Amino acid sequence: MTAIVLREVRLIDPATGTDDPRTDCVIADGRIAAIGRDLPAPAGSAVWRHPGSVLAPAFIDLHAHLRTPGQPQKETIARGTAAAARGGFATVCAMANTVPAVDDPERLAELATRCAAEGSVAVRQFCACTRGLAGRDPVDVEALVEAGAAGFSDDGRHAMAAPVLAELLRRTAGVRRIVAIHPEDEAVLAAANPGHPGAPSGWPRRPPGAELRAVTAALDTLAASPGARLHLQHCSTARVLGPLRAARRAGLAVTAEVTPHHLALSQPSRQGVPGVTALTCNPPLRRDADRAALWAALLDGTLDAVATDHAPHEPDPSGGSGRLAPGFSGLETALGALLSLPGAGPALPRIVAALTVGPWRVLGEAAAGSPCPSLRPGAPADCVWFDPEASWSPAADPDAWRSVGRNTPFWSMTLRGRVLATLHGGRLVYRWTPWSGGGPSPDDPARPPRPLATGVPLGV
Numbered sequence: 001m002t003a004i005v006l007r008e009v010r011l012i013d014p015a016t017g018t019d020d021p022r023t024d025c026v027i028a029d030g031r032i033a034a035i036g037r038d039l040p041a042p043a044g045s046a047v048w049r050h051p052g053s054v055l056a057p058a059f060i061d062l063h064a065h066l067r068t069p070g071q072p073q074k075e076t077i078a079r080g081t082a083a084a085a086r087g088g089f090a091t092v093c094a095m096a097n098t099v100p101a102v103d104d105p106e107r108l109a110e111l112a113t114r115c116a117a118e119g120s121v122a123v124r125q126f127c128a129c130t131r132g133l134a135g136r137d138p139v140d141v142e143a144l145v146e147a148g149a150a151g152f153s154d155d156g157r158h159a160m161a162a163p164v165l166a167e168l169l170r171r172t173a174g175v176r177r178i179v180a181i182h183p184e185d186e187a188v189l190a191a192a193n194p195g196h197p198g199a200p201s202g203w204p205r206r207p208p209g210a211e212l213r214a215v216t217a218a219l220d221t222l223a224a225s226p227g228a229r230l231h232l233q234h235c236s237t238a239r240v241l242g243p244l245r246a247a248r249r250a251g252l253a254v255t256a257e258v259t260p261h262h263l264a265l266s267q268p269s270r271q272g273v274p275g276v277t278a279l280t281c282n283p284p285l286r287r288d289a290d291r292a293a294l295w296a297a298l299l300d301g302t303l304d305a306v307a308t309d310h311a312p313h314e315p316d317p318s319g320g321s322g323r324l325a326p327g328f329s330g331l332e333t334a335l336g337a338l339l340s341l342p343g344a345g346p347a348l349p350r351i352v353a354a355l356t357v358g359p360w361r362v363l364g365e366a367a368a369g370s371p372c373p374s375l376r377p378g379a380p381a382d383c384v385w386f387d388p389e390a391s392w393s394p395a396a397d398p399d400a401w402r403s404v405g406r407n408t409p410f411w412s413m414t415l416r417g418r419v420l421a422t423l424h425g426g427r428l429v430y431r432w433t434p435w436s437g438g439g440p441s442p443d444d445p446a447r448p449p450r451p452l453a454t455g456v457p458l459g460v
């Protein structure tokens with residue numbers, strides 16, 4: 001493997017508290033070989049240089065839907081992990097709401113073999129909490145951990161009653177895994193969607209009270225579950241932050257994530273983008289006051305991690321039925337959405353932490369399957385190199401898009417911050433190429449914005 005020398009990068013390594021504005025980094029034999037000024041380049045090495053670029057540990061996504069098994073029309077392991085690499089992620093946690101759900105050890109083992117063979121980055125598989133995500137019968141937690149489960153979540157649903165959640169928390173405490181919940185109380189959703197057919201995940205009305213009720217009930221259950229760890233997925237409203245902070249003060253082991261889209265968008269901004277009003281996600285985008293409160297909570301550490309909730313869909317997921325198919329394809333736009341936020345510049349070290357050590361600590365070392373992400377010499381070369389200022393738009397270079405799903409509200413927006421390269425174990429899994437589409441570069445500010453291509457799936 002050719003050694004790589006990165007010249008004059010800004011090195012951000014939250015694990016060591018490093019933010020060095022100008023250093024070199026040598027990567028050789030799959031590891032960080034050296035960090036320092038004016039390092040000699042090993043013979044035959046590739047030398048990379050990009051003014052103003054940042055080198056950081058590769059990102060870890062706590063929350064992605066790779067749609068495998070069962071839904072290759074939405075995503076595949078190969079395309080989903082390629083999207084992860086393009087987004088700067090070398091590890092993704094795959095959710096279990098597949099078809100069928102990942103709820104037994106044989107299915108998990110089979111999937112792990114496929115991920116190792118077909119994936120370009122590491123996949124840590126979550127398993128369902130309950131069989132079929134129905135909320136009734138707990139899975140065989142111990143056997144699933146033995147088979148490699150990174151954690152447990154019924155994400156997409158929240159049908160577990162308190163005694164079932166208590167049982168899951170008790171059993172996962174014994175095997176050092178988290179229970180991650182999609183906090184939307186289904187009784188509140190049912191009341192808001194009277195007579196609406198289909199599964200709760202497709203119900204269109206998602207009042208904020210559903211999130212608060214699910215969070216407070218789960219925290220009550222956690223308080224009675226010694227040794228257990230609870231994780232709150234995709235927090236979307238300001239009102240859950242108070243109970244979260246109070247639970248922390250009371251010593252409960254609770255962590256929480258927020259998505260780039262809940263940090264970047266709110267209902268009015270979503271409605272201002274042509275073609276985007278048809279897109280939807282669960283939980284929905286909220287008021288701007290919620291968005292601002294989530295951003296503040298990420299900065300002050302109340303929220304531990306940014307997670308993409310990468311939820312790709314095919315161009316017409318309704319199949320003509322008009323049913324909602326909630327979710328955004330999020331891996332490729334995560335960094336750009338975050339760095340486009342007002343105030344992102346000074347917060348860059350915190351943003352990097354929320355994509356690296358934050359999610360790693362949420363998982364815990366046993367579940368993460370790797371040491372704490374860091375660029376210390378000797379560490380595995382899982383790293384991301386990015387330009388925090390470069391502007392780009394997914395629509396400007398659609399051929400570069402990796403995910404099967406193009407259902408993103410950011411498709412036609414201009415984002416700031418682009419991944420230049422991602423390495424996983426020293427292997428180059430993504431390298432940005434300036435422009436492969438012919439014609440003027442999409443970076444050229446004079447280039448007219450390209451209209452959305454026909455058939456670009458913007459929801460249902």
Ligand SMILES: [Zn+2]
Nearest residue numbers: 155156182233
């Ligand atoms: Zn969810």
